[in-house]
Amino acid sequence: MDQVHELSNTPSPGSTDLATKQNLEAIISEHGFPVVKIEEYHESADETPVKTRRRTAKPGNKPSTPHTLSAGGGTQSGSTRRRRSSSRTSSKNLKSTTDISPASMIFRNLLILEDGLRRQARKQKILKWQFTLFLSLLIGIAASVFYELYFSQETVRGVYKVALQFILIFILVTVVLFHLSGEYRRTIVIPRKFFTSTNKGIRQFNVKLVKVRNTIPDLSIDLVRWMCRKAALVNLAMSRKILPSRMVEKSWTSRFWNSVALRSQPRIGAIDVKIVLNPRAFSAEIREGWEIYRDEFWAREGARRRKQVNDLSP
Incomplete structure (x- = not known):
């Protein structure tokens, strides 16, 4: 209870x-x-x-975003395709405007190669002649001294004999050292074999470097031009030393010798060496086209230089 x-x-x-x-x-x-x-x-x-329902309802709208993105991606890809196509068409237009035939490109490269080989041939030729004259001068002096010492009818005595003996020994030592140092091979042997060694190097391109035989009138004209050019350079140097700088430009003598120096320029083109195509590898049409291309180029270059001379002449 x-x-x-x-x-x-x-x-x-x-x-x-x-x-x-x-x-x-x-x-x-x-x-x-x-x-x-x-x-x-x-x-x-x-x-x-x-509120939580509303927030959770948001991810339900996400599937719409990939559709929009894919649509945007489609537009972007379409724009890039349009840009690429426009760039391709522009590049094609540029190529069409700047097209160069392969034959002209090959001939141009051959012309550059020929000009470089021509310069090398000239340098080697000058080097060969310089050292050949130097060696011939030494050998001539040594031969005359040897004859004076041992084969002359008059006997050589005193200081004169000692001087001759010293000169002979000096020349012999110089010639021996010139051979042992390798200068003889570099300055005389290699320039003599220039065409042989060059043709061995360019044989794989089916071309050959050959000498151009000049006639006697051409050689005489070249000699006259060389003499006129040297005379003009000497006179110009003397006028610059004698006359003041203001008078040199206004004087008629300087203008005259300038025109002489310009008009007596050496010949240009394939006058000493040239490249010849191998007939086994190239047809007659290609070889003839190469000759015509080279002649036309040097003709235009000569006309340009003559026009320059006419413009500068008084």
Whole structure:
């Protein structure tokens, strides 16, 4: 019975909730805190799942983005294709405007090669003649000294004999050192074999370097031009030393010798060496075309130089 009385005295859960609610409202009204009802709190709590639903609903719209991106990608690829096609057409137009036939390109390269070989041949020829004259001069002096010492009818005595012996020994030592140092091979032997060694090197291109035989009138004209050019250069140098700088340009003598120097320029073109195509590898038409191309080029170059001379002449 006591236990039943205690159970009956225990407050019910509904009554306790009402009591605690009244006590909280009284405390909050005393301290001045804002009053928030529990119903409002429940309403706000009910709204939170809606927000999460909205956020979760966003990924559902993502499949639309790849479609737009693919569409944009398609437009970009189309623009790049258009740009590439336009660049290709422009490059084709440029190529069509600047096309050079392969035959003319080959002939131009052959012309450059021929000009380089011509310069080398001239240098080697000058080097060979210079050192040949030097060696011939030394050998002539040594021969005359040897004859004077040992084969002359008059006896050589005193200081003169000693000087002749010294000259002979000096020349012999110079010639021996010239051979041992390799200068003889570099300055005389190699220039003599220039055409042979050059043709061995360019044989794989089916071309050959040959000498051009000049006639006597051509050689005489070249000699006259060389003499006139040297005379004009000497006179110009003397006038520059004698006359002041202002008078040199205005004087008629300097103008005259300038025109002589310009008009006496050496001949140009294939006058000493030229490249010949191998008839086994090239047809007659190609060889004839190469000859015509070279002659036309040097004819235009000669006309240009003559025009320059006429413009500079008084």
